[in-house]
Amino acid sequence: MIAIAALLAACGGADRPSGPPQGAVGSPLPPGPATCAAASDCVIVAAVERCCSCGTISSRAVASASNLMVYDGSGAFFRELNARNPPACRNLQCSPCPPPPQLACVAGTCQAAPQPGP
Secondary structure (H helix, E strand, C coil), X not given: CHHXXXXXXXXXXXXXXXXXXXXXXXXXXXXXXXXXXXXHHEEEEEECCCECCCCEEEEHHHHHHCCEEECCCCHHHHHHHHHHCCHHHCCCCCCCXXXXXXXXXECCEEEECCCCCC
């Protein structure tokens, strides 16, 4: 019972949101260079084995070489992520994730695109 309470405390408290998945519990995302030649090489990824994952910016190459799901902007993404999460994650209520950033390839590295000023 204490382990479930700890998982709930770590993951927050609302159903999966419409944004990309949110990280809290499980192993960290695999390291790897998020290298790119163009913004289309950059993606938001979520680790399947992490509860309440909001994801991170990565590259398609890293995502395809790892056990990562690429966020596609659809509600189906969360249904599939929930189905693939470990059983301990399935009934958790996760905190909402922030909206996904626009992605850019800057100097060969995937990152959030700079926001235009007011």
